[in-house]
Amino acid sequence: MTTPQVQRQIVYRRPKALNDVPTHYCPGCTHGIAHRLVAEVLDEMGVIEKTIGVASVGCSVFGYNYFECDFVEAPHGRAPAMATGIKRVIPDSIVFTYQGDGDLVSIGMGEITHAAARGENITVVFINNAIYGMTGGQMAPTTLPGQKTTSSQNGRDVKRMGYPIRMSEMLATLDGASYVVRRSLHDPANIRKAKKAIRTAFEVQHQGLGFSLVELLSTCPINWGMSPVEALKWVEEHMVPVYPLGDYKVSPTVAALRIR
Amino acid sequence: MPRVRGWIEVDESHCKGCGLCVAACPQDVMHLDPERLTSQGYHPAALKSEGCTGCGICAIVCPDAALTVFREVIAPQRQATAAAA
Ligand SMILES: Cc1ncc(C[n+]2csc(CCOP(=O)(O)OP(=O)(O)O)c2C)c(N)n1
Ligand code: SF4
Numbered sequence: 001m002t003t004p005q006v007q008r009q010i011v012y013r014r015p016k017a018l019n020d021v022p023t024h025y026c027p028g029c030t031h032g033i034a035h036r037l038v039a040e041v042l043d044e045m046g047v048i049e050k051t052i053g054v055a056s057v058g059c060s061v062f063g064y065n066y067f068e069c070d071f072v073e074a075p076h077g078r079a080p081a082m083a084t085g086i087k088r089v090i091p092d093s094i095v096f097t098y099q100g101d102g103d104l105v106s107i108g109m110g111e112i113t114h115a116a117a118r119g120e121n122i123t124v125v126f127i128n129n130a131i132y133g134m135t136g137g138q139m140a141p142t143t144l145p146g147q148k149t150t151s152s153q154n155g156r157d158v159k160r161m162g163y164p165i166r167m168s169e170m171l172a173t174l175d176g177a178s179y180v181v182r183r184s185l186h187d188p189a190n191i192r193k194a195k196k197a198i199r200t201a202f203e204v205q206h207q208g209l210g211f212s213l214v215e216l217l218s219t220c221p222i223n224w225g226m227s228p229v230e231a232l233k234w235v236e237e238h239m240v241p242v243y244p245l246g247d248y249k250v251s252p253t254v255a256a257l258r259i260r
Numbered sequence: 261m262p263r264v265r266g267w268i269e270v271d272e273s274h275c276k277g278c279g280l281c282v283a284a285c286p287q288d289v290m291h292l293d294p295e296r297l298t299s300q301g302y303h304p305a306a307l308k309s310e311g312c313t314g315c316g317i318c319a320i321v322c323p324d325a326a327l328t329v330f331r332e333v334i335a336p337q338r339q340a341t342a343a344a345a
């Protein structure tokens with residue numbers, strides 16, 4: 001007779017860096033996945049005690065309720081300016097902003113551009129869901145050509161309403177930016193890649209290598225009028241072609257970074 | 261060959277019944293339990309049949325970090341493995 005050896009493992013458990021509070025996000029909204037990935041990275045790096053988040057205006061306005069670190073709430077679009085001040089006053093802290101595309105690309109275009117140009121040593125988590133989620137699904141600068149929103153009811157007409165702005169590509173032209181990449185949250189393989197990029201971005205800051213930004217293609221099932229599963233498909237089929245995934249800026253010092 | 265058995269626990273205070281885990285599970289062993297309602301009024305995710313491998317994919321796609329994934333590897337004793345080999 002042989003006695004089998006039983007090995008029990010916990011494959012996954014909720015990250016400690018997330019508070020035990022249910023979020024206000026709609027069911028299946030990938031804002032939640034982005035939160036989880038940031039929390040996992042803060043846990044893995046063991047920096048939660050010295051991290052300060054800067055929430056923006058948009059659906060993630062209550063972000064400060066969901067993480068176990070200190071948090072402040074910035075006026076609409078101004079999170080990178082606030083993060084600049086905090087990081088300069090407390091240089092040993094880890095400072096990140098969490099901003100939607102309405103916040104970052106529209107009203108906050110000036111702040112993000114200058115923070116990147118100055119090479120501020122902060123990390124930006126940029127959620128691109130191609131719409132203003134919080135206020136009821138209006139057109140954003142990132143809305144796709146032809147996409148129907150409450151303020152472009154026949155679809156975005158680029159002749160009249162302009163073209164979508166590819167923020168990662170734009171910021172990558174700035175000498176101050178050290179790490180600028182775009183990832184997506186639409187399936188498990190891409191979620192893994194997104195987490196790796198978020199980890200790299202925080203490491204860039206941790207080692208004092210300058211400005212880092214991870215753009216994440218994300219869903220807004222409610223305002224897109226889709227089920228959560230359909231919304232993931234829509235990201236893959238419609239958003240990725242307009243917003244190609246990739247590394248837009250990896251400075252030589254960042255390229256030399258080795259992360260366990 | 262070691263046998264692998266997995267299972268999940270769903271935290272019903274966080275689960276919003278979005279179904280992303282159900283769609284992503286490679287073994288197709290999950291469903292939204294029609295018999296249960298969470299305090300927020302959602303049908304929560306649950307295992308519907310045997311066959312979970314503990315791969316963790318459901319947890320990777322869960323926006324509400326509602327899932328804990330366990331895995332049990334049952335290896336025959338070393339002697340037996342040697343004999344079999
Ligand atoms: C100064 C100012 N202007 C406008 C608004 C209205 N407003 C609130 S959220 C928002 C846009 C949010 O969109 P986004 O940043 O894409 O975040 P999402 O909700 O999609 O996550 C706007 C325009 C405001 N709160 N303050
Ligand atoms: S409105 Fe859209 S972005 Fe906001 S929580 Fe709901 S699904 Fe997410």
Ligand code: SF4
Nearest residue numbers: 285312313315316318
């Ligand atoms: S751990 Fe894997 S097999 Fe088990 S329920 Fe989750 S996705 Fe399905």
Ligand code: SF4
Nearest residue numbers: 275276278279281322
């Ligand atoms: S993905 Fe998470 S929140 Fe959605 S049904 Fe599954 S366990 Fe519940």
